[in-house]
Amino acid sequence: MQILIVDDEPQIRKSLQTGLTGYGYDVVMAANGEEALTAVALYHPDLLILDIALGNGPDGLEVCRQLRRWSQVPIIMLSVRGDERSKVQSLDAGADDYLTKPFSMEELRARIQAVLRRIAVESVTTPAATITVGDLEINLAKRQVTIAGEDVHFTPIEYDILCLLATHRGKIMSHRAILSQVWGADYVDMTHYVRIYINQIRKKLHEDPSTNVRYILNEPGIGYRFVDIT
Numbered sequence: 001m002q003i004l005i006v007d008d009e010p011q012i013r014k015s016l017q018t019g020l021t022g023y024g025y026d027v028v029m030a031a032n033g034e035e036a037l038t039a040v041a042l043y044h045p046d047l048l049i050l051d052i053a054l055g056n057g058p059d060g061l062e063v064c065r066q067l068r069r070w071s072q073v074p075i076i077m078l079s080v081r082g083d084e085r086s087k088v089q090s091l092d093a094g095a096d097d098y099l100t101k102p103f104s105m106e107e108l109r110a111r112i113q114a115v116l117r118r119i120a121v122e123s124v125t126t127p128a129a130t131i132t133v134g135d136l137e138i139n140l141a142k143r144q145v146t147i148a149g150e151d152v153h154f155t156p157i158e159y160d161i162l163c164l165l166a167t168h169r170g171k172i173m174s175h176r177a178i179l180s181q182v183w184g185a186d187y188v189d190m191t192h193y194v195r196i197y198i199n200q201i202r203k204k205l206h207e208d209p210s211t212n213v214r215y216i217l218n219e220p221g222i223g224y225r226f227v228d229i230t
Contacts, residue, residue, distance in 0.1 A: 002026040003112070004045040006036040006063070007078070008055040016049065019105040025112075033058035040071055047112060052079040052090060061093045068094035074115045076108075084221035091174045091222070098172070114228050118170040131166045133215060133227060136205065138166055147205065157182060158201050161194070165216060170228030172219050198224060 003025045005016045010031075017027045028043050030036040034057045040048065048067075052060035064075055075097075077090040082100040090098045096115050099108060131138040135148040143159060145152045154162060160182045165173055175191040183193065198216065207214050217225045 007051040064093040165226040169226040174223040
């Protein structure tokens, strides 16, 4: 499994290389955006760890946007900024996850494994696939949802949101991404739509976000993440 590290600080590149090599990953490195684009084309890495603030040339966001024009390589964005705007920008640019510096190698390893698990599941998903999480079962072919064997009725929009989250489990889905894929590009600023429908979905899943989160996790100010079940 090969990972490309992109960071303009040599000490961070070295630290990440040492830690990830210790976990058994093959590591290649790039110091700026141009090197990153070249390295992806040359090495075809399995995952990219990309710093959002790069020195010369395109920054991490621009690298991410350019890559998404021709590559689906999983991307974990790194930044010293933990504000919601930076996270949303990263996800909207096409990143699969976002990690705020400083972080532990164990946390990074967990994020890498979660992203790779999700990509592996997506690569083998067929129209007849069924997603099962505890008592919840979503039959993607029949558009049928059951809890403990009992049918649960969802409106078309509720089902589409639930299906979108469940088929990208473990990945943060921003409000804008949900709105764009469910309602269309003209609705990307209507974030209250998502909150209203998520609340309705949670009621039908018998889930209380304050006391009983089983399926849909909040990412405050950003969006939602469906639980990552292996």
